[in-house]
Amino acid sequence: MAGQGQRVVKPDHVFDRGAEWAGLASFAVRAVPRAMLGVVSGRRRMGKTYLLRALCEQLGGFYFGATAATEGESLRQLGAALAGHAGSRVPFSFATWDDAVSYLFDLAAPDRGGAPLLVVLDEFPYLAKAAPELPSLIQREMDRYQAEPSRMRLLLCGSAMSVMGGLLASTAPLRGRAQLELIVQPFGYRSAAEFWGVADSPELAARLHAVLGGTPAYRRQFLAEDVPESLDDFDDWLCRTVLSPLSPLFREARYLLAEEADIRDTALYHSVLAAVAEGNATRGGIAGYIGRKAVDISHPLNVLEDSRLLEREADVFRAGKSHYRITEPLINFYEAVMRPAWARLEIGQAREVWAQSAERFAAQVAGPHFEAVCREYLLGPGGALLGGSLGRVGSGIVVDPAARKQIQIDAAVVEGGSGGGRASVALLGEAKWGTVMGLNHLERLARARDLLTERGMDTGGCALACFSAAGFSDALRARAERGDVLLLGLRELYG
Known part of the structure; x- marks a missing residue:
């Protein structure tokens, strides 16, 4: 004692x-x-x-x-x-x-x-x-x-x-x-990989974290140490655990929502979460998806934020603009993959459902999750790449008026101006889950940097970073050898 x-x-x-x-x-x-x-x-x-x-x-x-x-x-x-x-x-x-x-x-x-x-x-x-x-x-x-x-x-x-x-x-x-x-927060993505014993396989660790996040109870209490043995075992593991009606994880996403004290109409809240999972991340987009007025969804959005199931992230380049992100990976996976095929999953058709979910998983689950992991990397171990910058890490949109289009920046580090100084940009990054990145992605980042310079931001020390879980083209790798672009794959992210 x-x-x-x-x-x-x-x-x-x-x-x-x-x-x-x-x-x-x-x-x-x-x-x-x-x-x-x-x-x-x-x-x-x-x-x-x-x-x-x-x-x-x-x-x-x-x-x-x-x-x-x-x-x-x-x-x-x-x-x-x-x-x-x-x-x-x-x-x-x-x-x-x-x-x-x-x-x-x-x-x-x-x-x-x-x-x-x-x-x-x-x-x-x-x-x-x-x-x-x-x-x-x-x-x-x-x-x-x-x-x-x-x-x-x-x-x-x-x-x-x-x-x-x-x-x-x-x-x-x-x-x-x-x-x-x-x-008490979930484990970070690196700690989660160690906890599950898959740190030596970043490809498996990334997929596992995209589905279950950093929740420790899922391995010990829910799955009794049932861990995928390798990347080749991931599909079978998913079908016998998360997608199986015999597994405690099968209904866990529903229980997480039902357990919150302030949530009464769970159908409305699931609709809000489904809208976000489908890519409708703005207040107006969510309202349009579920057929309500924007003012009518203020309460459910506030409750989901208070419950830390939903997070509103401000656009780092456009004041007053923001988007919503589901913070619990299992809920996002449920809304994107499981809920649309719930009847089939309940009768044991996990393999058939999963076989038809590859595109949906990549676009609505793994892709957005990978972007969030890249931002987490910049907040932690990737900070050494920023030359001492402690700027705000986030995402945002850079408007290109000449081309009449918007450039999505998945990971950015921005420092606000102080003492009359200009706001500066330390890094602009793009993240791709299933795409081999090439020079066209780098050119888009360079164009965004030029546009921000025209807006009066200091981009003199701005690094350009390409994050990819699928790899990089030979041309982009050759360009990176010149030292003006950072290439970061899963091996680098998991260190």
């Missing part, structure tokens, strides 16, 4: 998560004589519970995982968990949450020990739904133990992103009371 101020070593069985572990451990053992509150959130299956349980085991803390239950049943479950933690054969009994919260904070009284006491209330939205007064009761105790000494280190954790995000927002009772706010 770690003491106050002691370094807490991350167990070997906790993969990656170094930054998250360090933040949680620092919070849990911080040597201050006051109660401290932390909020941990993240979409389901990210490993939050696994991480927090490991921390409690290391520190001898108290962990309670709530379930969907009535107020009375939740209090009984908490009493039983506390009795087990204390070694009592008789469950503790609480008449109200007022009593329960007071008891938890009493456990952290200085006269009961010297080290901070870690208390984790997991799936907190279940508790707050059954007892809406719970955040206010915690606020009262937190305020009380700012003036009085306390060893309490309370972590509230949950997967309902809209609920957890609201705990510290606006006029919420716990606003301004937290010393830690941690969102």
